[in-house]
Amino acid sequence: MPRPIILDCDPGHDDAISLILALSAAELEVLAVTTSAGNQTPDKTLNNALRVLTLLGRHDIPVAGGAPKPLARELIIADNVHGESGLDGPKLPDPAFAPVKQTAIELMAEKVRACEQAVTLVPTGPLTNIALFLAAHPELHHKIDSIVLMGGAAGIGNWTPAAEFNIFVDPEAADMVFKSGVPIVMCGLDVTHQAQIMDEDIERFRAIDNPAAQCVAELLDFFMIYHRDPKWGFSGAPLHDPCTIAWLLKPELFTAIDCWVGIETQGEYTQGMTVVDRYQLTGKPHTAKVLFEIDREGFVGFIASQLKEYSKAR
Amino acid sequence: MPRPIILDCDPGHDDAISLILALSAAELEVLAVTTSAGNQTPDKTLNNALRVLTLLGRHDIPVAGGAPKPLARELIIADNVHGESGLDGPKLPDPAFAPVKQTAIELMAEKVRACEQAVTLVPTGPLTNIALFLAAHPELHHKIDSIVLMGGAAGIGNWTPAAEFNIFVDPEAADMVFKSGVPIVMCGLDVTHQAQIMDEDIERFRAIDNPAAQCVAELLDFFMIYHRDPKWGFSGAPLHDPCTIAWLLKPELFTAIDCWVGIETQGEYTQGMTVVDRYQLTGKPHTAKVLFEIDREGFVGFIASQLKEYSKAR
Amino acid sequence: MPRPIILDCDPGHDDAISLILALSAAELEVLAVTTSAGNQTPDKTLNNALRVLTLLGRHDIPVAGGAPKPLARELIIADNVHGESGLDGPKLPDPAFAPVKQTAIELMAEKVRACEQAVTLVPTGPLTNIALFLAAHPELHHKIDSIVLMGGAAGIGNWTPAAEFNIFVDPEAADMVFKSGVPIVMCGLDVTHQAQIMDEDIERFRAIDNPAAQCVAELLDFFMIYHRDPKWGFSGAPLHDPCTIAWLLKPELFTAIDCWVGIETQGEYTQGMTVVDRYQLTGKPHTAKVLFEIDREGFVGFIASQLKEYSKAR
Amino acid sequence: MPRPIILDCDPGHDDAISLILALSAAELEVLAVTTSAGNQTPDKTLNNALRVLTLLGRHDIPVAGGAPKPLARELIIADNVHGESGLDGPKLPDPAFAPVKQTAIELMAEKVRACEQAVTLVPTGPLTNIALFLAAHPELHHKIDSIVLMGGAAGIGNWTPAAEFNIFVDPEAADMVFKSGVPIVMCGLDVTHQAQIMDEDIERFRAIDNPAAQCVAELLDFFMIYHRDPKWGFSGAPLHDPCTIAWLLKPELFTAIDCWVGIETQGEYTQGMTVVDRYQLTGKPHTAKVLFEIDREGFVGFIASQLKEYSKAR
């Protein structure tokens, strides 16, 4: 029986790849895709999710747009990374189907309520929708297996010196999620900055002859541009969001430590920071499993392997 | 055509009186009652709402319980004011009916969506449910006439030196509500501390021969106890929540000033403060109509008059 | 034996009047005048102190300039209130003497150390110098009688909705002062907004035939301009700083309550607020005597009486 | 001509070693030693400085005690690391001389004013004294060469998940120092956690036959105890404070990056954090040279070499 998941994303290049990987795996059943405002405005991230699903011919997946902005702040977008469409680079088809009539929170509630198994939520954008869903539906917490999220870091930032983008965009939402008591796996920059895709990896993906793999290669071509700035000290592009899917399918690629993680919502310079108590200095109980290391070669191999699934007859 | 309202409350003595007044008025149509955690734990405030409606024979009003705790904080209750049940004092019947199956947010959404007119939300507890409803349903904002709330103050506090109880319990929710763009009327301590009910007023209500009025008198008997502490400098008990209903039905009793109001969520000593820009020092646009003065005699007369409605045949 | 005081000020119209009143009184001995950055830049407030003392012929008073800016923030000035010189309006002589070679903190330390009695500090600007003096000289705390300061308020602001100017300019300094354990008398906006000088009061001062009184009248002519804005609801101009001298000489004009007062340094909207626990909600011990009411007529009479002292032969 | 320095320390085992190293070097002239409250209470850190100097026979160095507590907070001490005396382990002589009559700030001011060269300040405890000195003596900033401090980190903490001890104890002081405009070299945990002393290094020092080296070995024996906790993942003990002296004498042992560094004073979980903009995300100008890497072998060799100086005839 496949593991039921709901993807809440803000595509976004790495979200799109994450979606492609999730839908390649027989071990996962994607109950719904919901979209958050983040890498681009909510209309664009919703449209991008529909375009990717159209490319994959997965009109069967219900899609719903979520909250148009963070809980208590104005929306910040990452068009410097993801371009004007939020998914610049590859040619993608126009959406061949429409979102459902429900809001993202309503769709999540319906799917979680109806599912016989506990559902895993996989957010790869700001946590606005997840926070609202958890707060509005305490009666469904017991039906949530865990939240496997891309966000945060233990001590570095990529948007401010202290904060990673997804958490920085909506710290209040992240705070609610990390205080919810639902089990959390945090794929933060510590691990995603190790999950770098090199030029030769892209060519390896491009050599896989199916539209999904071609799309991934073209997404990565564009995604590389921002990350070539020498200030980062990167050799490739850190493939943040797909680490969540890799964790679900190949946890052996990672090392993880259970830690207390708090979300800073109040600092002058540190808002949106995930404060990770790696050395057990606070005495507080663990609130998340934090991923610290990844087998990069294994990760690239995993992606290639999943992309080959799309060459098989369905 | 009566004005459609939804009461979101945490009964609570003054909430109960507010409910009794709202249901006495032909000018108002109570579409639903939802309950928040605040004066007491969520199970008790829900039960109290059902008990008051049972007393009034209004089993027709749908009731739903809301979020069990504030968005990002542990629940603080005011049992020092409202007693162990949250409604200590009068003998109330056990609930003769059950809440609906929906959550508070689902019930609000259904009623607002279905109503032909724009609906007025009347929260008299912490703003947790209202914040979640607004954030989860941006598509319904245009169907909300306004939010007439009890909470906050311009420069005083009743729970901390800077904060009023309802806002202090869930500042993040209040922040979301005040930033929502939905028109707000704020009945804060400035006006509710003037809305004092004296011993002779209670006797005036007790002289009205119907169960609703008797209940109000007994609620006030208990509510007086906390407020007799000389530190407050009160002559009577400030009847906070019913000011919202008085504003809806008799706005001429009040003076109001349009102000920018911000919610402090970050201070060391000021969390939960409603920062009211009465002197236009910030240059920011108005976000609320703030009530500053009330005609106390007129307010007491209004209550007496509404309570007499319950003596009429229905 | 007169009461020894040190005036730490940022003249500023009301500081200048405060200085004039302090030097009129045989009951007070002004050991030194130090200047803070606040109403104007530090060079201007120092120069203004020298100009006022030159007008009064008091070259014997040692004057020292203090910290050029707040402890941890950029300087904010109030040139909208006090004009380009910080003392616009009257014609004042150029300084006929120079400041001492010491810094303000060194001068305070020398005078407090040398004085046989405990000294009262009277700051009427931002508390930067006082904070540094207290922190750098714990060994002299026992030689400080008290700090009688103009600053703060219980629930209103004049620079932001929550903060009074003197405290807002340097909240960290104010925090250090209020935590120092030295007895504090706080003349805040609650009382200084009652200490309004009307047009007829100015004429009463102008009728006193000596240069000090003429100067006060002319200072008030200018000071009136800012305060005529109807948004304040003032009939006259609130004469903030001289309330400190009135308290020292005529405490019977005031009502005061001992309260815990905390300084908010961390809020989003409330930085620089003096949080006054008037209703004993925190359970914390008193940290200041807060003035709440003033006999305005008595205050005006006090000023007139002191100004007449300058008509006497010296 | 030796480089004139003032050591402001809270001995503390690593402070004591820092002192021993500084006084071993002909290239440095220690103008004064001042003590801060930190690793232990101010009376103990002062006494410890005197004891170390007595051991070394350096009664000629003027010593002054500084502020008894942080600027705006209660003192936190690290007796779990440094023991009841603050310098548990070795037998040290009682002080053979007394501190000067001046305060730490007065002594610093005198020495900096009198010195023909610009002076380097070397704080290895909380920055309380340095902040007060800088704020009280803006006229001497041009006489300060730089501040070479042990404190902070780029993304880790040793006292809270986000903060290093020295900065955490007095964040307001650190904020003032980092905003002062005086050049700063920051030896933080990034580098000091690499500066680990192993058991074999201690034996290497013990083999140097003079009292200073013996004392260092015994100090390290005790200092090891706290750092053996496996949670740290250390092989030895990180020798924080002596990195400052190593930087002064052997900067080639380090790699450093100029960064903007801000001090978080306001967060819920991040107070006392040094926020280091390593990736130039803020666009703010550099405020410190941050040390990121150290040649550990070279560092140990440097210590050994300096300790041998004490075997030479003086």
Ligand SMILES: [Ca+2]
């Ligand atoms: Ca994403």
Ligand SMILES: [Ca+2]
């Ligand atoms: Ca209520």
Ligand SMILES: [Ca+2]
């Ligand atoms: Ca002033």
Ligand SMILES: [Ca+2]
């Ligand atoms: Ca130290």
